[in-house]
Amino acid sequence: MNRSRLVSVIIATLGVLGLLASFHTSPGTSTRSAGAAVRGTAPPAATAPPPQGSTPQPQPSGGTQSPPTTTADRRTVAGDTVPTDYGNVQVNIVVSGGRIVDVQAPQLPNDRSRSVRISNYAGPQLRQEALQAQSANINTVSGATYTSDGYAQSLQSALDRAGIKR
Amino acid sequence: MHRVEHLWGTAISVEVVDADCVATDTVDALYAWFERVDELFSTWRDDSEISRIGRGELAVADASPAVATVLALCDEVRVLSGGAFDVTFGARARLDPRPGLGPLDPSGLVKGWAVERAAAMLLDAGVRQFCINAGGDVVVRGRPPAQAAWRIGIQHPWERDKVAAVVCMVDGAVATSGGYERRDHVIDPRTGQPAHGLASVTVVGRDLAIADAYATAAFALGPDGMTWLAGRADVEAMGITDDRRVVTTPGFEQYRAA
Numbered sequence: 001m002n003r004s005r006l007v008s009v010i011i012a013t014l015g016v017l018g019l020l021a022s023f024h025t026s027p028g029t030s031t032r033s034a035g036a037a038v039r040g041t042a043p044p045a046a047t048a049p050p051p052q053g054s055t056p057q058p059q060p061s062g063g064t065q066s067p068p069t070t071t072a073d074r075r076t077v078a079g080d081t082v083p084t085d086y087g088n089v090q091v092n093i094v095v096s097g098g099r100i101v102d103v104q105a106p107q108l109p110n111d112r113s114r115s116v117r118i119s120n121y122a123g124p125q126l127r128q129e130a131l132q133a134q135s136a137n138i139n140t141v142s143g144a145t146y147t148s149d150g151y152a153q154s155l156q157s158a159l160d161r162a163g164i165k166r
Numbered sequence: 167m168h169r170v171e172h173l174w175g176t177a178i179s180v181e182v183v184d185a186d187c188v189a190t191d192t193v194d195a196l197y198a199w200f201e202r203v204d205e206l207f208s209t210w211r212d213d214s215e216i217s218r219i220g221r222g223e224l225a226v227a228d229a230s231p232a233v234a235t236v237l238a239l240c241d242e243v244r245v246l247s248g249g250a251f252d253v254t255f256g257a258r259a260r261l262d263p264r265p266g267l268g269p270l271d272p273s274g275l276v277k278g279w280a281v282e283r284a285a286a287m288l289l290d291a292g293v294r295q296f297c298i299n300a301g302g303d304v305v306v307r308g309r310p311p312a313q314a315a316w317r318i319g320i321q322h323p324w325e326r327d328k329v330a331a332v333v334c335m336v337d338g339a340v341a342t343s344g345g346y347e348r349r350d351h352v353i354d355p356r357t358g359q360p361a362h363g364l365a366s367v368t369v370v371g372r373d374l375a376i377a378d379a380y381a382t383a384a385f386a387l388g389p390d391g392m393t394w395l396a397g398r399a400d401v402e403a404m405g406i407t408d409d410r411r412v413v414t415t416p417g418f419e420q421y422r423a424a
Contacts, residue, residue, distance in 0.1 A: 097390070125396075125416060126392055126393065126396055126413050126414065126415060126416075127413070127414045127415075127416065127418075127419075128411050128412065128413050128414075129411070129412045129414075130410065130411060130412070131322075131330060131406055131410040131411060131412050132330070132412075133322050133325050133328035133329070133330065134319075134322075134328060134329050134330065134331070134332065135327075135328060135329075136317065136319060136329055136332045136423070137317060138317045138318065138319035138329060138332055139181075139297060139306075139310045139313070139316050139317050139318065140179075140181075140297050140299045140304055140306075140316070140318050140319070141299070141302065141304075141318070141319045141320075141321050141329065142299075142302050142303065142304045142318050142319070142320055142321065142333070142340040142341065142342045142368060143302035143320070143321030143342050143344065143347065143366070144302060144321070144323075144342055144343060144344030144345070144346055144347040144366055145176055145277070145301040145302050145303070145347060146176055146177070146301055146302060146347045147175055147176060147347070148172050148175060148176060148177060150347055151172075151176060151177040151301075153326060154321075154326065155319065155321065155326065155327055155328075155329070156177070156179070156299060156302070157177065160168065160170045160177070160179045163168035163179075163181055
């Protein structure tokens with residue numbers, strides 16, 4: 001890991017600490033609602049969203065929301081201890097599958113020398129919920145490619161039949 | 167106007183809302199295009215250009231321009247996906263041949279690409295409001311009758327008469343890859359084994375060729391495929407895991423019906 005990358009990790013980690021500090025003021029705030037607040041300005045569903053910019057910014061999230069990661073090739077890489085105006089900073093990163101999946105800060109200024117963990121540091125946050133079935137008012141169905149035989153039994157064939165009768 | 171024909175081993179439906187301005191010829195031309203795509207790209211036909219290229223009987227440079235275009239697009243997605251999308255996989259899978267799996271197999275992109283081209287044909291003919299659904303891959307433009315946006319159901323993997331979510335859009339594309347219809351029809355080219363971990367992946371975006379290929383790649387990647395999709399700037403996605411969880415990229419909610 002080169003120096004500039006390490007510095008950027010430290011800076012980003014300090015930023016995360018700021019976020020964590022703000023969470024402290026509202027105990028019980030779940031990471032999910034924090035994520036929802038970030039996305040609170042979503043446009044109405046009926047309109048296509050504007051083109052996205054670069055990769056969404058990483059957000060702190062609880063371990064339960066991160067996608068499963070394999071542990072086979074997980075390794076921890078220790079960063080240098082860097083003196084700052086506020087004290088020494090040392091950061092470890094956990095790498096798996098070529099990307100950073102965790103950042104730990106065993107050495108931080110003030111009394112925060114505990115491990116700070118954020119999941120999927122390098123990846124955008126994914127959202128999870130339980131699968132539910134719906135019977136909705138729909139125009140068409142997107143699904144895995146059905147065979148002509150499968151089509152005869154599919155929801156799409158019923159919609160198409162309804163359309164032909166119209 | 168609503169028409170359904172059986173092609174590509176599945177059903178292709180074309181619904182045109184502003185039917186007053188569409189001639190039957192225009193829709194006939196669409197299905198003629200779909201037939202042409204089958205002649206060029208079907209891995210089930212020995213005489214398709216893609217089969218002949220796969221056997222080394224035809225050079226890409228001598229093939230139809232459409233074939234070169236599709237193969238170039240496929241190669242872009244191969245690089246982007248770290249090999250999880252790979253049209254040359256079949257050439258390495260000779261030990262375990264499957265019907266329809268050719269040495270060169272762009273099936274994971276070509277359907278979406280062909281439907282996207284069909285949408286362009288309708289637009290050129292002055293049609294502004296329509297929906298094309300080719301075996302579950304969907305392109306919409308404009309609005310359906312008396313509605314603000316198209317409502318596209320995402321097939322529930324295990325309940326055939328239900329949907330797992332509803333996507334709303336005016337202009338856009340939705341592609342779904344899954345293992346619940348044609349069992350094991352997606353192989354992870356990196357391992358040669360059937361993909362596992364996800365029951366289905368739905369990709370929403372502006373271009374169906376990209377959505378189709380990304381859905382195929384993400385399905386092959388398994389649960390990591392959702393993280394991969396979250397890093398792509400041009401799409402949003404919803405995955406359903408084998409253990410019945412729904413995983414969405416942050417921007418997917420913008421498309422989701424309330």
